[in-house]
Amino acid sequence: MKTLQVALGERAYAIHIGSGLVGDPQWITPHLAGQQALVVTNETVAPLYLDGVLESLAGIRHHHLVLPDGERFKTLDTVNLVFDKLLTERHDRHTTLIALGGGVVGDITGFAAACYQRGVAFIQIPTTLLAQVDSSVGGKTGVNHPLGKNMIGAFHQPRVVVADTDTLDTLDDRQLRAGLAEVIKYGLIGDRDFFDWLERHMDALLERQPALMSEAIRRSCQNKAEVVAADEREAGRRALLNLGHTFGHAIETGMGYGAWLHGEAVAAGMMLAARMSVGLGWLPAAAAARTEALLRRAGLPTTVPASLSAARALDLMAVDKKVQDGRLRLVLLRDIGEAVVTADFSPGDITATWESAASDAAATTATPQGA
Amino acid sequence: MKTLQVALGERAYAIHIGSGLVGDPQWITPHLAGQQALVVTNETVAPLYLDGVLESLAGIRHHHLVLPDGERFKTLDTVNLVFDKLLTERHDRHTTLIALGGGVVGDITGFAAACYQRGVAFIQIPTTLLAQVDSSVGGKTGVNHPLGKNMIGAFHQPRVVVADTDTLDTLDDRQLRAGLAEVIKYGLIGDRDFFDWLERHMDALLERQPALMSEAIRRSCQNKAEVVAADEREAGRRALLNLGHTFGHAIETGMGYGAWLHGEAVAAGMMLAARMSVGLGWLPAAAAARTEALLRRAGLPTTVPASLSAARALDLMAVDKKVQDGRLRLVLLRDIGEAVVTADFSPGDITATWESAASDAAATTATPQGA
Numbered sequence: 001m002k003t004l005q006v007a008l009g010e011r012a013y014a015i016h017i018g019s020g021l022v023g024d025p026q027w028i029t030p031h032l033a034g035q036q037a038l039v040v041t042n043e044t045v046a047p048l049y050l051d052g053v054l055e056s057l058a059g060i061r062h063h064h065l066v067l068p069d070g071e072r073f074k075t076l077d078t079v080n081l082v083f084d085k086l087l088t089e090r091h092d093r094h095t096t097l098i099a100l101g102g103g104v105v106g107d108i109t110g111f112a113a114a115c116y117q118r119g120v121a122f123i124q125i126p127t128t129l130l131a132q133v134d135s136s137v138g139g140k141t142g143v144n145h146p147l148g149k150n151m152i153g154a155f156h157q158p159r160v161v162v163a164d165t166d167t168l169d170t171l172d173d174r175q176l177r178a179g180l181a182e183v184i185k186y187g188l189i190g191d192r193d194f195f196d197w198l199e200r201h202m203d204a205l206l207e208r209q210p211a212l213m214s215e216a217i218r219r220s221c222q223n224k225a226e227v228v229a230a231d232e233r234e235a236g237r238r239a240l241l242n243l244g245h246t247f248g249h250a251i252e253t254g255m256g257y258g259a260w261l262h263g264e265a266v267a268a269g270m271m272l273a274a275r276m277s278v279g280l281g282w283l284p285a286a287a288a289a290r291t292e293a294l295l296r297r298a299g300l301p302t303t304v305p306a307s308l309s310a311a312r313a314l315d316l317m318a319v320d321k322k323v324q325d326g327r328l329r330l331v332l333l334r335d336i337g338e339a340v341v342t343a344d345f346s347p348g349d350i351t352a353t354w355e356s357a358a359s360d361a362a363a364t365t366a367t368p369q370g371a
Numbered sequence: 372m373k374t375l376q377v378a379l380g381e382r383a384y385a386i387h388i389g390s391g392l393v394g395d396p397q398w399i400t401p402h403l404a405g406q407q408a409l410v411v412t413n414e415t416v417a418p419l420y421l422d423g424v425l426e427s428l429a430g431i432r433h434h435h436l437v438l439p440d441g442e443r444f445k446t447l448d449t450v451n452l453v454f455d456k457l458l459t460e461r462h463d464r465h466t467t468l469i470a471l472g473g474g475v476v477g478d479i480t481g482f483a484a485a486c487y488q489r490g491v492a493f494i495q496i497p498t499t500l501l502a503q504v505d506s507s508v509g510g511k512t513g514v515n516h517p518l519g520k521n522m523i524g525a526f527h528q529p530r531v532v533v534a535d536t537d538t539l540d541t542l543d544d545r546q547l548r549a550g551l552a553e554v555i556k557y558g559l560i561g562d563r564d565f566f567d568w569l570e571r572h573m574d575a576l577l578e579r580q581p582a583l584m585s586e587a588i589r590r591s592c593q594n595k596a597e598v599v600a601a602d603e604r605e606a607g608r609r610a611l612l613n614l615g616h617t618f619g620h621a622i623e624t625g626m627g628y629g630a631w632l633h634g635e636a637v638a639a640g641m642m643l644a645a646r647m648s649v650g651l652g653w654l655p656a657a658a659a660a661r662t663e664a665l666l667r668r669a670g671l672p673t674t675v676p677a678s679l680s681a682a683r684a685l686d687l688m689a690v691d692k693k694v695q696d697g698r699l700r701l702v703l704l705r706d707i708g709e710a711v712v713t714a715d716f717s718p719g720d721i722t723a724t725w726e727s728a729a730s731d732a733a734a735t736t737a738t739p740q741g742a
Contacts, residue, residue, distance in 0.1 A: 034695070034696055035696050035697075036696070076447060076451060080447060083516055083522065083523055084516075084518075087516055087518035087519055087522060087690055088518065090689060090690055090694075090697075092692070092694040092695055092696070092697075093692050093694075093695075094695055094696060114525065115486075115513075115523050115524060115525060116522070116523065117522060117524075117692045118511065118513060118524045118525055118526055118604075118692075119525070119526070119604075140489065142486075142489060145454055145455075145458055147455075147458035147459065148458055151454065151458060151487070151488060152454055152486050152487065153486060153488075153489045154485065154486060154489055154490070154525065155489055155490070233489075233490075318461060319458055319461055321463070321464050321488045321489075323461075323463040323464075324405070324463055324464075324465055325405055325406050325407070325463070325465060326461075326463075
């Protein structure tokens with residue numbers, strides 16, 4: 001078992017990474033705010049891990065809520081189901097919400113915790129690779145709006161993150177690959193050694209070798225924890241974590257939430273960022289080629305969906321949270337391990353990048369499995 | 372013009388109180404976060420003051436949204452209308468939301484600002500006495516849930532509060548009286564001199580004499596600002612500001628949002644708190660009589676609605692935000708100017724207080740005008 005700290009002063013918390021953690025009360029009980037808890041999970045995760053978590057809460061008054069599974073349910077209406085449950089069961093403001101599931105469950109539960117009675121405690125038990133390496137750490141919570149992804153939300157830090165690597169055994173391959181997109185992202189943004197390590201070990205990671213998987217999660221969380229500690233509310237450096245996300249959100253919103261997994265859209269988005277960086281003369285073509293090769297080895301899409309035009313994508317990108325006074329900013333690459341936030345490009349550069357990716361795609365089959 | 376400061380470190384802000392402030396850009400412009408703003412108001416206030424506010428924003432890109440008027444619209448659905456407008460008009464996270472109206476507009480707009488893109492700036496321009504002396508100051512924002520008032524929300528401080536006393540001229544008498552309930556509350560909680568002052572000047576306040584009204588607002592805001600600065604997130608002393616509110620919320624929720632004005636329900640709730648304090652032997656009967664006399668002079672209800680049983684009220688109070696591990700806490704009185712938060716009573720004390728108020732009420736006509 002490995003433990004990392006997210007250094008946020010009075011909001012500091014631990015991330016525990018290891019095997020056999022779910023259902024062991026020692027990782028949860030010390031962090032409960034009072035004598036009540038609500039476990040929020042979804043219909044896929046509930047049959048696998050809910051009983052274990054509920055047993056670990058045997059000493060206190062607790063309830064659970066099982067949500068439908070999928071990004072398309074990451075809405076204000078679903079958050080309201082959490083409020084309904086909390087009020088019906090009379091949870092007070094000393095309750096603790098426990099998110100058991102992937103990124104969608106974590107985002108919804110965290111946002112509900114941020115808003116219920118103006119803020120209650122919450123705990124993250126992420127059960128997907130993507131949630132373990134990214135969404136469960138850092139306190140970003142929220143839901144989608146039909147006009148934009150994650151447009152409604154709050155910064156609300158968990159009290160502890162319990163990442164049980166055993167839960168990855170039940171993850172389907174597509175979800176595993178989607179999580180690897182965010183793992184690769186940390187290498188691209190600021191950890192070139194980690195990128196090299198991923199190139200060496202990608203095949204073993206796809207085989208889910210436990211020691212390597214655990215190390216990939218630890219290294220990813222460490223990267224994220226450092227950035228979050230330095231810039232909790234994304235005034236600066238934290239924006240780098242959005243590499244691939246502005247393009248990716250356009251794909252997710254444009255295709256309808258859930259058609260592409262978030263990690264798949266981020267993979268395609270990172271490749272678009274790399275292409276655009278090459279086009280602007282910032283990134284060596286060889287670095288973009290290495291990026292593409294690693295994403296492909298991970299089984300991730302590296303191009304855009306044929307049905308989404310460049311014009312529509314540009315339109316969707318205009319509501320991105322990094323827009324400032326009408327001007328879009330993007331995370332682009334100067335090298336592997338060196339990302340920058342910049343507005344130093346024209347809309348035409350985006351359109352050209354998108355269309356070149358689309359025309360390459362026409363000759364290949366790089367859309368995600370199941371999409 | 373008087374200016375008070377709410378001392379909250381990097382979230383500190385000014386409250387400007389005076390005549391002719393709405394429409395004067397000097398009170399607004401320095402506090403805008405960027406080059407965009409959305410003014411949120413309601414159908415009652417819009418014809419009176421919206422044009423003036425929009426003119427003061429002439430230099431920047433701005434939009435406005437007119438909501439229906441009334442507590443029954445203080446819902447998550449109405450907050451979503453604000454998100455729809457912001458996204459349709461492509462406001463980015465450097466926008467500023469400006470709440471122009473009473474407490475409902477302020478609560479909805481502040482909560483929307485807290486959640487839009489995980490938090491944007493907002494400004495309060497309160498146009499009712501209740502909003503000027505209470506809800507616009509202190510950063511409590513939120514909406515109601517069918518099972519409880521203000522159950523969903525956030526702490527989100529405004530950048531400035533602009534309280535224009537001229538706007539009180541257009542307030543109807545019932546709204547004015549409802550505001551006076553919160554003014555009287557500050558005297559009861561911790562400012563006995565102010566209570567004495569209110570006894571001397573209640574008739575002049577009901578006649579809206581400008582100098583006295585301005586002083587009542589200043590003194591109320593000063594009381595509130597001191598409490599908020601000492602305890603922003605209501606870990607302790609701030610709970611005293613809820614005198615009358617636990618009983619009052621039960622009345623508001625039980626009668627249907629909007630049937631009783633918030634201030635009316637708080638007035639009845641404060642009188643119930645005084646009655647219960649007398650019953651427990653904590654408060655001299657003479658102090659309760661003075662409280663009742665002042666509330667009645669202000670034209671406020673001092674008893675409970677006949678149609679709401681003690682059992683139902685107790686049930687509604689069980690979801691109050693001051694409940695802790697199943698135990699209800701109330702703000703009660705030791706004297707005029709000396710309130711305490713306590714759990715040192717039984718449910719039977721509440722029932723007895725409620726029923727005694729109801730039986731007194733049967734002999735009088737103390738329900739609010741219009742309810």
